[in-house]
Amino acid sequence: RLSVSRSASVMIRVCVLFTGKIMDQAMMVGAPVIGLNDSGGARIQEGVESLAGYADIFLRNVLASGVVPQISLIMGPCAGGAVYSPALTDFTFMVKDTSYLFITGPDVVKSVTNEDVTQEELGGAKTHTAVSGVAHRAFENDIDALLNLRDFFNFLPLSNRDPAPVTECQDPSDRLVPGLDTVVPFETTKAYDMLDIIQGVVDEREFFEIMPNYAKNIVVGFARMNGRTVGIVGNQPKVASGCLDINSSVKGARFVRFCDAFNIPIITFVDVPGFLPGTSQEYGGIIRHGAKLLFAFAEATVPKITIITRKAYGGAYDVMSSKHLRGDVNYAWPSAEVAVMGAKGAVQIIFRGKTNQAEQEAEYVEKFANPFPAAVRGFVDDIIVPSTTRKRICRDLEVLASKKQTNPWKKHANIPL
């Protein structure tokens, strides 16, 4: 295990014995905890004592959760009990080709289930960043990982009592972004890259994406607006039309809750055709998982700014940080369509069996597939020229910096896990 300390306000576990103490102190002073993990699990010879040691750490991880940011960097093979501490922390990063996370290694897997699997396939960086969603990102080697960790760390506040950090910013807050005026294609079925919008809007095009290879139909990550850290959530029309499914809902929900816990404003870019239909999703519990994202957005009391770039259909519209879920500022681009569903589907239902469906579709588009019905009802604060998006978000964030909002007292809410 390595220990690094950065400007005295960060503490990193030195070893199991000291870990508890350090975490207690970190919580007391409000300092983030960074774990560099490389552990084969409990030392069998120590018996129950080592298990107790683990549990001590787990407990602290849980108590510190939401108090100070906790980051795990997996730098070697971690097995058994050792994998649960990273799982309890806010972010887990891995090193490609040299780090693994699994409950039991390939040998045990072979003897129990007779499966032949390599360490890499079972719990390598690729598996956990693209398939299981256990890890949030992977880096090339130890040095790259540590350097990226430092960069990432700069986005985070020190604790839940501190505001989101503000760094010196050289990118003008009133910069117009002409590229945004043309980014959304004319045909509503054509895809575009939400990252083009995000990078255009944020400071210096710098976007630290979380889970870039998992549930790619939603994009989440950190960036800065006029120097201030913000959390960004966006549907990705390039992947599965940007629809919400089980994995993307869970990915989004966890990210939104982190931002809310640590006073990081949330900016949401919406282009969502709805929840993904089908048996695999329904059997998997899309209702309960989709509700997590809804829960997270509704519960969040940090500044919430939403920009509808194109589709905002059905229940997914409500979920994506809508005005109805206490969104502070909700904008729509002229290309926005806020409606219960797309024109084709709607006409097929409303005018079932009728022949002049093309005509009805045109009428539907005229009536519903535009931002006006939402705007006249106040569900959208303004219809804006896309190139002014950055300017407006920066201005709104300044106003919202002093936002105070509290939820009713409760022991804790009961998010549909």
Added chain:
Amino acid sequence: MAAYMITPTLQRVLLSAKHVSFQSRYCVVAGRARYSVVYDASEKTFDKILIANRGEIACRVMKTCRKMGIKTVAVHSDVDANAVHVKMADEAVCVGPAPTNRSYLNMDAIMDAIRITGAQAVHPGYGFLSENKEFAKRLAAEDVVFVGPDTHAIHAMGDKIESKLLAKAAKVNVIPGFDGVVENVEDAVKIAGQIGYPVMIKASAGGGGKGMRIAWNDDETREGFRLSSQEAASSFGDDRLLIEKFVDNPRHIEIQVLADKHGNALWLNERECSIQRRNQKVVEEAPSTFLDPDTRRAMGEQAVQLAKAVKYSSAGTVEFLVDSKKNFYFLEMNTRLQVEHPITECITGLDLVQQMIRIAKGFPLVHRQEDIPINGWAIESRVYAEDPYKSFGLPSIGRLSQYQEPISLPNVRVDSGIQEGSDISIYYDPMISKLVTYGATRAEALQKMEDALDHYVIRGVTHNIPLLREIITNPRFISGDITTNFLPEEYPEGFTGHRLTPEGRRELLATAAALYISAQLRSQRFMGNLRVSTTSQEQSQWELQVELEKKSHLVSLSRSGSSFTVEVDGGSVEVSGEWNLASALLPLSINGNPRVLQCLSRDATGQITLQYLGTQFKLRVLSRLAAKLTGHMPEKVPEDTSSILRSPMPGSVVAVSVKPGDMVAEGQEICVIEAMKMQNSLIAARAAKVKSVHCKAGETVGEGDLLVELE
């Protein structure tokens, strides 16, 4: 955003003309400006013109139309609905889907657009329908004016053989040659003598350089005849031979002509267009370094003779090949506005589009030949979205995520039809813009071009600025000693980018290190956080290691304010600047000299990509400790590329010649990718069995997409 600075450029022309030492020239400019650049509203031309084109040339034409008080109509394909030329026009009509043959070449749809909008005239730009006589005929049938020459001129000049015969009849020099078949050796010597040496002996059935010989005297002719006929017989089974004049070290120089419908014609000097790749021009200039006034006049007069002979009206270009002894030979005549027309406008002060519109309306020319000056020097670089490292330019596509034209610099004109956020698609020409610089002298224009290229910000697509900047700083180019083979001669192994001098390398390393430190320092400055102590004493000495072109360099920096003293490779470099990390441009002072670099990317792990002297260099900056520890990192095994075939460029799959299980030989064609009208055949790197095929004919693929796997 995009700028078509016609008036400002001309104003700048006037301004810079003031610096020219003799006063009389200035008077000529000022005098001419009165009637050529001022757009006379009382001269009634058309109310509405439809521009049957897209991109920069459509914008260019509209710009002049606006000044002349003419309403404009744009046509566009569906993917171009958001394009700059559509936004610029007063009206726009969609003429079909993306492929050009269904939109910009779709005459029916364009005729409909004319009818709907009531346009009185059509400007075809270049390419597409500009030299299509059928289109001109259809316009004439509906009484719509074609802004260009008459149908018969288009027809006459469009045919290679007919145009050559016409040129010959008009006493224009054509490449001398014997049209018949050469009977025997003595016949060959006789014909060669008549043509004049050097001559080229080539097989009648020939091609690909086989059976071709160059002869400089009678003996070589005899030898060449014998060898060529043998080779021709064995290669093609046909030993018939032709003889024509061999043009040694040819240059491509063209004369701009302007003719009206009243029999008046002018020549507007030449354009040197020798820098080409695959017969496409890359850098053009006006005037040419090579022509003396007599040759220029002779070429100009012959060009005018030809124009008059075909009753040409409108702007046109007569292309010549010029050999090393300044003999010139007619090549062809382009009956349209040329891509490179801006350089002629810069040195003559005329607006060619305005002249074309006036002529189309039937107005006579107001200029006389003696009014046409050569003022200063203009250079045009064609900025393309293409990868110059692949055979001097293979098309690339993408979205312009950041785009800034260097129009804030004086004497720079940028003709473009795109803006930040535009897509460069596989359907159309990958030209981004025409960058034109102007100066009193050639050296001044070249210096401006260097500055302009350094200030040009293009992100999101691969572009050819590295190549352009190397060309304009190449000593042979600067000396003016160029031919149409310039690129293959100078870069026989292909273009590899700027070669760093030891001093340049030090500058680059120092800049990267200083940039890295600036970013590090900034990341430590948190605003308004009382819990993070702000140290007033920031670190001022650093020891770093910078990796460039696979070599590590130890670098020591010391900082005072915004200036860094960098010790690297046994030399010391002073770098200072604003270090604005948000700006695309990085204006610096390096050892007291102003230099503009661009930072293309920078990440947390010290990877920095800098554009230095046009070329992009990848660097990695690490602290000494991190650099030392990097040695302990396990090495990554690179992907075995001999068993997979990836698409070298974005495009569409035309044909797949293999299926899984097939055996392929080394060099055998696997599939064909078409991009920007070019078909590229992809071949197997080794003999193997095909494991899997990941593409189908008709599919669109991106650069780097996996096409075929071999076993």
